[in-house]
Amino acid sequence: MSIPHIRLMVDADWGAVERIYALGISTGSATFEDSVPAKSDFFGAKIPELSLVAEDADGTVAGWASASPSSGRAAYRGVVEHSIYVDPGQSGRGIAKLLLQALIEQAGIHGYWTIQSGIFAENTPSRALHLKMGFREIGYRERIAQRASGPRAGEWQNTFLYEIRL
Incomplete structure (x- = not known):
C-alpha cells in the first residue's frame, strides 16, 4: 500500500469520517462521545484549517484529524484540542x-501555539505516539467521567493530558 496523502477535510469526506468516528466510539477507548454528532455539529465545532484526512491513492479515507478551540476566551485563541482517528483496518501503516505531523505543521502555520489532548489511560499506542512526536505528559485525571453507554458503560475513565508548544 502507498503512503496516504494528507489533505484538508472537505464536506464530501463526511461519510468516511463518520464511519471511522463510529468505529472509534465502538471501542470505548477513544472518546467520551456515545454517538457520532450530526454533520453540521461536527463541522461547526472544528477549525477548518486544522481538519485533515489521510487519503490513499484510490481516494479511500484511511483516517482523519481535527482540532477545536480549547476555550472561547480570547486569551486562549492559540490553544486547540485535537483528535485523531484511523480506520482500524488501516492501523500499523503510520x-x-x-496526521499528527500535518496537524502540528498546520497549527504552526496558522498561528496556534499549543495543541493539547486528553487520552484514555489504556490507549497506550496514542500516548506513546504523542510522546514520540514531542508532546509532554502534563497531567493525570483520575475517574474524570463515567461512561453512559457503549462497551464500557458504567466504568470510570482515567485520562492523561498531553500538550505540545509550537
Whole structure:
C-alpha cells in the first residue's frame, strides 16, 4: 500500500469520517462521545484549517484529524484540542503519525501555539505516539467521567493530558 496523502477535510469526506468516528466510539477507548454528532455539529465545532484526512491513492479515507478551540476566551485563541482517528483496518501503516505531523505543521502555520489532548489511560499506542512526536505528559485525571453507554458503560475513565508548544 502507498503512503496516504494528507489533505484538508472537505464536506464530501463526511461519510468516511463518520464511519471511522463510529468505529472509534465502538471501542470505548477513544472518546467520551456515545454517538457520532450530526454533520453540521461536527463541522461547526472544528477549525477548518486544522481538519485533515489521510487519503490513499484510490481516494479511500484511511483516517482523519481535527482540532477545536480549547476555550472561547480570547486569551486562549492559540490553544486547540485535537483528535485523531484511523480506520482500524488501516492501523500499523503510520497514518496517525502522518496526521499528527500535518496537524502540528498546520497549527504552526496558522498561528496556534499549543495543541493539547486528553487520552484514555489504556490507549497506550496514542500516548506513546504523542510522546514520540514531542508532546509532554502534563497531567493525570483520575475517574474524570463515567461512561453512559457503549462497551464500557458504567466504568470510570482515567485520562492523561498531553500538550505540545509550537
